[in-house]
Each structure stands twice: as C-alpha cells, then as structure tokens.
Amino acid sequence: MTSLDSYRLLGRSGLRVSPLALGTMTFGQDWGWGADAGEARRIFDLYVDRGGNFVDTAVNYTDGASERITGEFIKDKRERIVLATKFTMAREPGNPNAGGNHRLNMVRSVEQSLRQLGTDRIDLLYLHAWDMTTGPEEVMRGLDDLVRSGKIHYAGICNTPAWRVAQMQAIADLRGWSPFVALQIEYSLVERTVEHELIPMAAALGMGVLPWSPLGGGVLTGKYARSDAMDSGDASVAPTRKGVIASSGHLTARSIGIAETVRAVADEIGATPSQVAIAWTLANPAVTSPILGARTVAQAEDNLGALDLALSPEHIERLDRASAPEPIFPARFVGRPMVRQLIFGGASVGRRG
Numbered sequence: 001m002t003s004l005d006s007y008r009l010l011g012r013s014g015l016r017v018s019p020l021a022l023g024t025m026t027f028g029q030d031w032g033w034g035a036d037a038g039e040a041r042r043i044f045d046l047y048v049d050r051g052g053n054f055v056d057t058a059v060n061y062t063d064g065a066s067e068r069i070t071g072e073f074i075k076d077k078r079e080r081i082v083l084a085t086k087f088t089m090a091r092e093p094g095n096p097n098a099g100g101n102h103r104l105n106m107v108r109s110v111e112q113s114l115r116q117l118g119t120d121r122i123d124l125l126y127l128h129a130w131d132m133t134t135g136p137e138e139v140m141r142g143l144d145d146l147v148r149s150g151k152i153h154y155a156g157i158c159n160t161p162a163w164r165v166a167q168m169q170a171i172a173d174l175r176g177w178s179p180f181v182a183l184q185i186e187y188s189l190v191e192r193t194v195e196h197e198l199i200p201m202a203a204a205l206g207m208g209v210l211p212w213s214p215l216g217g218g219v220l221t222g223k224y225a226r227s228d229a230m231d232s233g234d235a236s237v238a239p240t241r242k243g244v245i246a247s248s249g250h251l252t253a254r255s256i257g258i259a260e261t262v263r264a265v266a267d268e269i270g271a272t273p274s275q276v277a278i279a280w281t282l283a284n285p286a287v288t289s290p291i292l293g294a295r296t297v298a299q300a301e302d303n304l305g306a307l308d309l310a311l312s313p314e315h316i317e318r319l320d321r322a323s324a325p326e327p328i329f330p331a332r333f334v335g336r337p338m339v340r341q342l343i344f345g346g347a348s349v350g351r352r353g
Contacts, residue, residue, distance in 0.1 A: 002019055002307050004018045005050070005053075006018075007053070009208070010288055011183075011207045011208035011288070012179065012206030013181040015123075015154060016082075017054040017288065019289055019307065020278075020291075020303070021289045021291045022047045022052055022056065022292055024055060024056060024066045025061045025062070026293050026295045027057075027065065028040070028066050028068075028069055029062070029065075030063045031063070035296065039295070039297065040073075042297045043294055043300045046297060046301065046304075047292075050304060055070060055081055055082070056291050057070050057117075058085055058086035058089065058126075059087055059109050059112055059113045059116070067085065067116035071116060071117035071118040071119060072118070074119075082123045083122060084124035084125070085113045085117070087106055087113070088105075088128035088129050088131060091109060091112060099131075100131045100134060101130070101131045101139050102131075102133075102134045102142075106146070110125065110151055110152065114151070121152065121153065122152045124153065124181075125143070125155055125156070126158050126182070126184055127139060127157045129158060139168065140171050140172050140175070143178055144172070144178045155178050155180050155181065156182030156184060156207070156210075158185065159185065159186075161197075163197075165180065165183065166205060180205075181206070181207060183201075184291070185209065185211065186213050187199070187281060188215065189216065189220055189277055189280060189322075189323040190254075190258055190323065191216065192324070193328075195325065196325070196328050199286050203286045209284070209286045210287075211287060211290045212291045213291075214290040215277050215278070215293075216255060216258075216259070216277070219250050219255045219256060220262050221272075221274050222259050222263040261323075262276050262277055265311075269309075269311075269315070275305045276311070276315075276319075278292075278306035279306045279309040280319055283316055
C-alpha cells in the first residue's frame with residue numbers, strides 16, 4: 001500500500017514524483033471523446049488533493065486544448081507541480097517543419113507549449129517519437145541547449161527503439177550534455193514486448209520508466225467481449241474510444257482473453273480490473289510512475305485505488321503467465337540449456353540484469 005505523496009526519484013535525477021502520473025490527453029473534447037473543462041478540473045483537483053505532483057501533457061493533445069486547460073489548472077500550484085510535456089508531433093498540417101525532432105521544431109514546439117501552458121519553464125520535456133530522420137547529435141545538443149537556457153529542466157524520450165535511445169544516452173554522457181532521465185513507453189499486460197529491450201535498457205542507463213496506457217487503451221478494464229475484437233488502419237484519430245483502441249491494435253481476441261484473467265483476479269481479491277492492471281505495472285521495479293488517462297472523476301478515483309492494492313506473488317505469476325510475450329533473439333537463443341552449457345561449461349553462474 002502506498003499513496004500519491006510517497007514520492008519516487010525519477011531515473012538518475014533527484015526529482016521527486018508521485019507513483020502515479022496524471023495524464024491529460026483526455027482534457028478537452030476537441031478529439032470527440034475527452035472530458036470537458038469542468039470534469040477535467042475535478043479530476044485534476046482529486047489528483048492534487050491526494051498529494052499528486054506529476055502532470056503529463058503534450059503540445060498536440062486535443063489540438064492544444066490539453067495544455068491550455070492544464071496551464072489554467074496549475075496556475076496557482078506551479079511550484080508544487082512537476083510539469084511534463086512533449087514535442088515531435090506536427091502542429092500545423094502541411095508545414096513540413098512543424099513536426100519532427102529537428103532543432104527548429106523542437107524550439108518552436110517548446111515556445112508554443114510555454115504559451116499554451118502559461119508558464120516560463122517545462123520541468124520535463126519528452127521527445128514524443130523517433131522521426132527516423134533527425135540525427136541523434138542534433139537532438140541531444142538541442143535538448144541540452146534548452147536545459148542550459150532554463151526553458152526546460154530535464155529531458156525524456158518516448159516511443160523510440162532501445163538501440164537508438166542507448167546511442168543518444170551515450171552521446172550525452174560523452175559530451176557532458178543533459179541525459180535522458182525518463183523513458184515513457186506503452187506498457188501493460190497487453191503490451192509486454194518492451195520487456196525484451198526497452199525496460200532493461202532504461203534500468204541500466206538511469207531512466208525511470210513511465211508506462212502510458214497501463215490499461216491497454218481500456219481493454220483491461222473488462223468492458224469488451226470477444227465479439228468486440230476488431231482492427232483499424234485509419235490514420236486519423238478516431239472519434240470514439242473503441243475506435244482509438246482498434247487503431248492501436250489492442251482490440252484483439254488475445255488482449256480480451258488477458259482482460260478476462262485480470263477480471264478473475266480482481267473478483268478474487270475484491271478489486272476492480274483497472275486497479276489490478278495498474279498494480280501489476282507498479283510491481284515492476286523499473287517502473288517509476290504509470291500514467292493515468294481518466295475521462296471521468298469516477299475513473300480517476302478507481303484508478304487511484306491501485307495504490308492500495310498489493311498483488312500476491314501467485315496472482316502476479318498468474319497474470320504473467322496469461323500475458324507472456326514470445327521470446328526474441330538473442331535471448332531466445334542464449335537462454336537455451338544447450339547454449340548455456342556451451343557458454344559456461346556446466347558451471348552455475350548467476351544472471352545480471
């Protein structure tokens with residue numbers, strides 16, 4: 001059992017953050033399914049009144065409404081709030097330089113976020129997704145310049161291959177530039193492939209892991225049946241939550257089957273499926289703070305209840321077994337008994353990491 005004011009250090013930094021972060025992609029109705037300003041305010045107040053201090057947004061969430069609403073909410077609490085936002089995503093359709101990770105968009109995006117948030121600095125700035133074009137040196141130097149200018153305090157990264165993040169972290173260490181202190185990635189019982197490379201990398205290189213979508217986009221709440229399974233290749237943001245989940249690829253028979261196990265565990269221990277799913281992510285020692293994305297106060301209240309939940313080793317093992325990802329190379333190969341015999345000659349040697 002813990003609480004929002006049982007603060008944790010974020011990665012290799014000395015920054016103290018709550019064990020659950022408040023995601024604000026649901027703040028604003030511009031995408032068709034978010035919370036209006038009044039409900040968003042009630043969610044925010046519930047989180048802060050419980051001791052929460054870690055708020056997450058992005059320059060493009062709900063077309064900027066998320067940052068504007070969040071900025072209004074934190075105005076009289078700015079010194080208490082650790083404010084995180086993100087750059088990368090296009091801010092002006094048709095303008096090739098209004099998106100991406102290059103220095104021009106980085107600086108312009110930060111300036112827009114500062115205006116929308118009504119603040120003079122960003123506590124944690126994430127690169128939102130790897131754009132496959134900008135060089136790693138340009139990114140790390142640009143982030144370091146923003147830190148030195150005082151516009152941001154710390155840097156983090158999201159949705160980028162592990163080898164690229166490791167390369168960028170090595171460049172920062174070599175050059176004496178500001179390193180990444182946070183890794184925000186999708187992580188839940190329906191998305192565990194990040195356990196292969198990204199989570200071990202974060203633990204080794206000093207980044208706190210912040211899982212987004214710990215409820216698998218809502219699948220793990222148990223509200224979908226196997227008959228709801230569908231996929232979507234739409235490029236635009238769907239106007240319904242079900243459409244968003246389908247476009248993420250999580251509304252599958254496998255995911256819904258995992259959700260059934262989550263519900264069974266929840267029924268056994270007198271909790272809700274959402275609480276079980278979030279508590280499972282918190283049980284990973286590499287995880288600093290899962291990001292909650294509630295659309296109603298009732299959802300937020302329910303999700304915060306995960307902090308009161310301590311899953312037994314038996315329940316964790318049962319959830320792990322139901323959701324285990326297939327092993328990948330080279331771990332699949334070097335973990336085989338014959339290969340370990342060849343490597344160690346039969347000696348018993350403990351594993352590191």
